[in-house]
Amino acid sequence: MRRIDQIEPFRVMQLLERAKELEAEGQKIIHMEIGEPDFPTPPSVIEAAKAALDSGDNYYTPSTGNPKLQKALSQWYLGEYGVAVAPERILITPGTSGAFSLIYATLLEAGESVLLSDPGYPCQRNFIRLAGGEPLNIPVSPETRYHLSAGLIEHHWKAGTRAAVVINPSNPTGTLIDDGELKKVADSCRRLGGYLISDEIYHGLTYGAKARCALEFSDDAIIVNGFSKRWAMTGWRIGWVIVPDSLIDACRRVMQNIFIAAPTLSQYAAIRALAASDEIEVMRRAYDERRSYLLSELPKLGFDIVVEPQGAFYIYANVSRLTDDSRSFCWQMLEKAGVAITPGEDFGSYRSDQHVRFSYATGLEDIREGVDRIRRYLSLATK
Amino acid sequence: MRRIDQIEPFRVMQLLERAKELEAEGQKIIHMEIGEPDFPTPPSVIEAAKAALDSGDNYYTPSTGNPKLQKALSQWYLGEYGVAVAPERILITPGTSGAFSLIYATLLEAGESVLLSDPGYPCQRNFIRLAGGEPLNIPVSPETRYHLSAGLIEHHWKAGTRAAVVINPSNPTGTLIDDGELKKVADSCRRLGGYLISDEIYHGLTYGAKARCALEFSDDAIIVNGFSKRWAMTGWRIGWVIVPDSLIDACRRVMQNIFIAAPTLSQYAAIRALAASDEIEVMRRAYDERRSYLLSELPKLGFDIVVEPQGAFYIYANVSRLTDDSRSFCWQMLEKAGVAITPGEDFGSYRSDQHVRFSYATGLEDIREGVDRIRRYLSLATK
Numbered sequence: 020m021r022r023i024d025q026i027e028p029f030r031v032m033q034l035l036e037r038a039k040e041l042e043a044e045g046q047k048i049i050h051m052e053i054g055e056p057d058f059p060t061p062p063s064v065i066e067a068a069k070a071a072l073d074s075g076d077n078y079y080t081p082s083t084g085n086p087k088l089q090k091a092l093s094q095w096y097l098g099e100y101g102v103a104v105a106p107e108r109i110l111i112t113p114g115t116s117g118a119f120s121l122i123y124a125t126l127l128e129a130g131e132s133v134l135l136s137d138p139g140y141p142c143q144r145n146f147i148r149l150a151g152g153e154p155l156n157i158p159v160s161p162e163t164r165y166h167l168s169a170g171l172i173e174h175h176w177k178a179g180t181r182a183a184v185v186i187n188p189s190n191p192t193g194t195l196i197d198d199g200e201l202k203k204v205a206d207s208c209r210r211l212g213g214y215l216i217s218d219e220i221y222h223g224l225t226y227g228a229k230a231r232c233a234l235e236f237s238d239d240a241i242i243v244n245g246f247s248k249r250w251a252m253t254g255w256r257i258g259w260v261i262v263p264d265s266l267i268d269a270c271r272r273v274m275q276n277i278f279i280a281a282p283t284l285s286q287y288a289a290i291r292a293l294a295a296s297d298e299i300e301v302m303r304r305a306y307d308e309r310r311s312y313l314l315s316e317l318p319k320l321g322f323d324i325v326v327e328p329q330g331a332f333y334i335y336a337n338v339s340r341l342t343d344d345s346r347s348f349c350w351q352m353l354e355k356a357g358v359a360i361t362p363g364e365d366f367g368s369y370r371s372d373q374h375v376r377f378s379y380a381t382g383l384e385d386i387r388e389g390v391d392r393i394r395r396y397l398s399l400a401t402k
Numbered sequence: 403m404r405r406i407d408q409i410e411p412f413r414v415m416q417l418l419e420r421a422k423e424l425e426a427e428g429q430k431i432i433h434m435e436i437g438e439p440d441f442p443t444p445p446s447v448i449e450a451a452k453a454a455l456d457s458g459d460n461y462y463t464p465s466t467g468n469p470k471l472q473k474a475l476s477q478w479y480l481g482e483y484g485v486a487v488a489p490e491r492i493l494i495t496p497g498t499s500g501a502f503s504l505i506y507a508t509l510l511e512a513g514e515s516v517l518l519s520d521p522g523y524p525c526q527r528n529f530i531r532l533a534g535g536e537p538l539n540i541p542v543s544p545e546t547r548y549h550l551s552a553g554l555i556e557h558h559w560k561a562g563t564r565a566a567v568v569i570n571p572s573n574p575t576g577t578l579i580d581d582g583e584l585k586k587v588a589d590s591c592r593r594l595g596g597y598l599i600s601d602e603i604y605h606g607l608t609y610g611a612k613a614r615c616a617l618e619f620s621d622d623a624i625i626v627n628g629f630s631k632r633w634a635m636t637g638w639r640i641g642w643v644i645v646p647d648s649l650i651d652a653c654r655r656v657m658q659n660i661f662i663a664a665p666t667l668s669q670y671a672a673i674r675a676l677a678a679s680d681e682i683e684v685m686r687r688a689y690d691e692r693r694s695y696l697l698s699e700l701p702k703l704g705f706d707i708v709v710e711p712q713g714a715f716y717i718y719a720n721v722s723r724l725t726d727d728s729r730s731f732c733w734q735m736l737e738k739a740g741v742a743i744t745p746g747e748d749f750g751s752y753r754s755d756q757h758v759r760f761s762y763a764t765g766l767e768d769i770r771e772g773v774d775r776i777r778r779y780l781s782l783a784t785k
Contacts, residue, residue, distance in 0.1 A: 021511050022534075026655045060460040068667075069452055077443040077637040113496050113639065116662050120503070124532050128404050129512055145659040149507050151405075151534045254460040254666030256496065256639075272409045276528040279499050282665045283637030284451075 026145050031361045034349060038359045049389035051377045052359040054190065054333070056251040058305075060288075061298035064252065067291030071284050078283065082274040083267075084111025084259070085286040092259060095293050100232040110260050110270055111281045111289075115220050115245040116142065118260040120277065122216065122241060123150035125269050126181050133216075134175055134183035136167050137367030138335070138374070140190045140218070155180070158369035161325040165192040165335070169203035172211070182214040182241070183207075187230055188221040188330025191366045191376040195329050198231050205237035215240045220258075221331040223249035223299065226307045228329040239263040246285075248331075249299055250292045257285040306332050309379040309386050316390045317377070320397055334377040341397065345375050356396035358389045409528050414744045417732060421742045432772035434760045435742040437573065437716070439634040441688075443671075444681035447635065450674030454667050461666065465657040466650075467494025467642070468669040475642060478676050483615040493643050493653055494664045494672075498603050498628040499525065501643040503660065505599065505624060506533035508652050509564050516599075517558055517566035519550050520750030521718070521757070523573045523601070538563070541752035544708040548575040548718070552586035555594070565597040565624070566590075570613055571604045571713025574749045574759040578712050581614050588620035598623045603641075604714040606632035606682065609690045611712040622646040629668075631714075632682055633675045640668040689715050692762040692769055699773045700760070703780055717760040724780065728758050739779035741772045 031052055038048045083089070089106035096104045112118040119142070127133070129151040135143050137156040144154040157175050159165045172183050185204060187196045196204070201217075208215040217233035217240050233240035245258025258281075262270055274280075313334055318324060322336035342348040349362040361378070363371030379386060414435050421431045466472070472489035479487045495501040502525070510516070512534040518526050520539040527537040540558050542548045555566050568587060570579045579587070584600075591598040600616035600623050616623035628641025645653055657663075696717055701707060705719035725731040732745040744761070746754030762769060 023508055023652050023656070026652075026659065028655050029658055032658070055462055059458045065455050065460075068455055072448050072451055072455075075442045077448075077635065079438055079636045113500075113665075114662060116660055117496075120660050125406055129534060142659045145655075149656070149660065150532075151512060252460065253462050254663070256661075256663070256665045269406050269409075272411050272528075273406070273532070275412055275415075276409065276525045277499055277503050277532065278639075279497060280637070280639070282496075282639045282668060284667065285665060 022148060025148050027141070029141065029365060031365050034353060034359060038353060041353070041357065046357055048353070049358045049385050049392065050381055051379065051386065051389055052361045053380060054378055055253050056248060056302065056380050057382060058251040058302050060252050060255070061250065061292070061295045063295050063298060064250070064288050064292045068284055068288040071287035076283065080111070080280045080283055080286055082278065082280050083107070083271055084109070084281060085283070088286045088290050091290050091293050096232070096234070100235055102232060102234045104234065104261055107267060108261050108264065110262060110274065111286060112258045112260055113278055113281045114247060114256040115218070115243050115258040117256070117278060117281070118243045118245070118258050119143070119146045121270060121273055122243070122260060123147055123152060124273050124277065125266060126214065127152040131179045131181050132177065133181060134167060134172060136165065136184070136186070136189070137369040138165065138191050138363065138371065139184070139367060140186055141365055143184060156367055156369070163200070164194040164196060164326050165189055166194065166196040166200070167204060168200055169207040172204060172207045176211045176213070180211070180213055182216050184216045184218060185233070186218040188225060188328070190221065190331055191333050191361070192326065192335040193328025193331040193333040194326050195225065195228055195230055201231060201233060202236040205233055205240055209237060209239065217242050219244045220248050224303060224306060224332060225330040226310055230330060234261065246289050246292055250295065251302060252288070252292065255282070255285040255288060257281055257289050305383070306379060309383050310334070312383065312386060313377060313379055313390070320390070320394055332378055332380045334379070336375055336377060337373055338375055339373045343372060345372050349375060352393065352396065356392040358392050405531060408531050410524070412524065412748060414748050417736060417742060421736060424736070424740065429740055431736070432741045432768050432775065433764055434762065434769065434772055435744045436763060437761055438636050439631060439685065439763050440765060441634040441685050443635050443638070444633065444675070444678045446678050446681060447633070447671050447675045451667055451671040454670035459666065463494070463663045463666055463669055465661065465663050466490070466654055467492070467664060468666070471669045471673050474673050474676050479615070479617070483618055485615060485617045487617065487644055490650060491644050491647065493645060493657065494669060495641045495643055496661055496664045497630060497639040498601070498626050498641040500639070500661060500664070501626045501628070501641050502526070502529045504653060504656055505626070505643060506530055506535060507656050507660065508649060509597065510535040514562045514564050515560065516564060517550060517555060519548065519567070519569070519572070520752040521548065521574050521746065521754065522567070522750060523569055524748055526567060539750055546583070547577040547579060547709050548572055549577065549579040549583065550587060551583055552590040555587060555590045559594045559596070563594070563596055565599050567599045567601060568616070569601040571608060571711070573604065573714055574716050574744070575709065575718040576711025576714045576716040577709050578608065578611055578613055584614060584616060585619040588616055588623055592620060592622065600625050602627045603631050607686060607689060607715060608713040609693055613713060617644065629672050629675055633678065634685060635671070635675065638665070638668040638671060640664055640672050688766070689762060692766050693717070695766065695769060696760060696762055696773070703773070703776055715761055715763045717762070719758055719760060720756055721758055722756045726755060728755050732758060735776065735779065739775040741775050
């Protein structure tokens with residue numbers, strides 16, 4: 020099979036298309052399938068972008084990013100996690116998508132592999148295949164809070180494995196990895212001669228717990244993060260990756276070619292965003308309120324939430340009590356109840372038939388309406 | 403050798419770093435090495451971006467782009483070239499860098515090859531290597547106006563060759579391919595069962611001639627273009643690629659993963675840019691004036707311009723009368739005359755020792771000063 024034929028579409032896109040058809044017919048659809056903040060970008064960031072537009076600087080930045088943004092992020096790491104990161108180790112990318120393309124292009128040779136959790140973020144598999152590598156999808160379950168553990172990594176690591184990816188908090192499960200386990204995972208990757216790649220894009224969107232940066236445990240972890248989620252800046256396409264000194268030169272060469280540089284205006288906006296802590300706290304509290312509501316209501320409807328999600332804006336629910344085919348279940352829910360949620364198959368194949376993902380990046384009023392609709396639909400369906 | 407070790411840095415970056423050192427010491431350096439417009443983005447585009455910021459839409463667009471921009475480009479193709487292109491064939495990318503990453507990820511399997519001109523745009527080789535492919539660098543000379551010809555393509559095409567790339571006008575030579583030859587090139591690629599990839603990023607920056615779109619000759623050519631050069635929008639990272647219907651689905655799958663989408667704000671700005679023809683004509687005339695000046699002065703100093711460049715903002719000069727080592731020549735020019743130009747080695751290996759590239763994306767006053775400095779330096783050096 021040609022590489023391109025291994026690149027899977029997001030299956031939820033078909034569901035989204037059908038949702039749009041129904042909306043075009045006049046139906047209101049409740050969207051709990053989308054992994055994008057419903058909040059607009061904070062006003063202070065918008066104002067900073069306008070000021071940057073007035074400055075007349077619309078030119079390329081250096082490939083590795085605007086040095087002011089690198090420096091601001093370096094200071095931010097000290098304040099946020101108490102870790103010292105030299106600015107030149109912080110490479111500015113077009114979103115975390117760009118960060119992953121960069122990392123796999125730099126690390127992988129044809130046929131080399133990367134350990135991923137199943138379920139996990141579906142693009143990971145495709146980034147790795149596009150770089151000529153092999154994704155090794157490791158089933159994870161509630162016992163490890165749906166995360167790769169040191170034990171799983173030691174067990175599945177093989178010749179040619181270059182890295183293991185931890186998404187913390189996880190997409191789709193919203194669960195945090197145990198702090199002690201994160202340290203062990205970092206130690207295992209180092210011992211095995213590879214890299215820990217810590218996807219921290221949902222950091223800051225945590226509730227009653229704090230996600231730890233992998234750099235707190237391992238100086239050579241590769242950190243991927245960005246402004247899309249916590250700062251509600253998806254359309255700006257701005258993220259970063261922190262690499263060990265030994266990878267900076269290789270990454271710079273790749274960046275000069277595949278990006279030239281990240282968007283200039285977005286980089287100015289990002290500098291301001293780092294100071295927008297009050298504005299992002301308002302969003303975090305709203306997510307938390309929605310999460311609490313769903314955590315209390317969904318189990319009553321038959322959705323089992325085995326590990327409490329403490330981060331991101333996702334709830335990964337076991338639907339075994341309701342169906343043995345989560346895909347059909349989601350389609351029925353859309354057609355009969357007008358509620359869109361994502362079937363497990365978009366995140367892997369391990370027990371995907373038994374799971375769905377709810378996103379609460381949608382206003383609380385809509386979420387309440389969605390829950391009411393699901394309740395009505397299920398009570399009819401089970402009669 | 404690992405793939406990453408085959409990715410070459412831009413050698414001119416070292417020269418640029420040295421130039422910055424000299425500037426830090428108080429020297430004025432004349433920059434004729436940089437391939438980035440010196441003009442700021444047109445004011446009407448800046449205003450459109452501010453309006454977009456006020457609209458509150460900072461969310462992802464569809465992966466293939468904002469449908470309004472696709473439609474605007476479709477109409478633009480009709481006006482600019484008289485070719486009808488369905489909007490859904492126009493895929494919006496983060497710059498042409500993104501467009502090339504996308505195309506090679508979609509087309510190539512490990513070991514498959516792409517024909518490139520030597521000299522040519524250096525990133526091409528690296529895009530292809532990063533996709534696991536093999537760049538076939540074909541020496542081109544003044545006889546074909548430094549372009550791949552149908553004859554060269556027929557001669558060098560081999561099993562596993564998937565495409566040939568024509569950069570028209572060319573970087574580094576600024577030359578246009580002959581219209582009849584472009585048609586023959588398109589015919590050859592089709593006959594050989596592969597694709598013509600036409601890099602048209604310098605379209606519109608032509609002087610006394612017009613570059614033809616490859617779609618005028620072949621409906622299945624792949625067109626790469628963007629807003630960076632003609633519209634002076636480098637930092638916005640916004641471009642596009644036109645693909646045949648048969649490639650849309652595969653490209654969309656790749657785009658969903660590697661980009662999610664191009665920057666939202668830049669897409670709004672781009673829609674406005676397409677109506678900024680007066681503003682871009684002012685820039686084109688300024689480039690033309692600079693070009694005329696250099697075309698009259700450089701030959702007097704010993705730089706041979708074998709084929710008149712009619713496009714882009716580059717002049718590719720043969721320096722055989724002045725040196726047999728263009729790299730040392732450029733370094734000496736920087737150190738002794740304070741003028742930065744790019745040695746041929748950045749664009750390939752064929753006769754690169756005998757060539758340098760002048761960029762006139764620099765104000766005319768500086769260019770005059772540069773020519774004066776070169777004259778003084780050469781008259782001293784040859785005494």
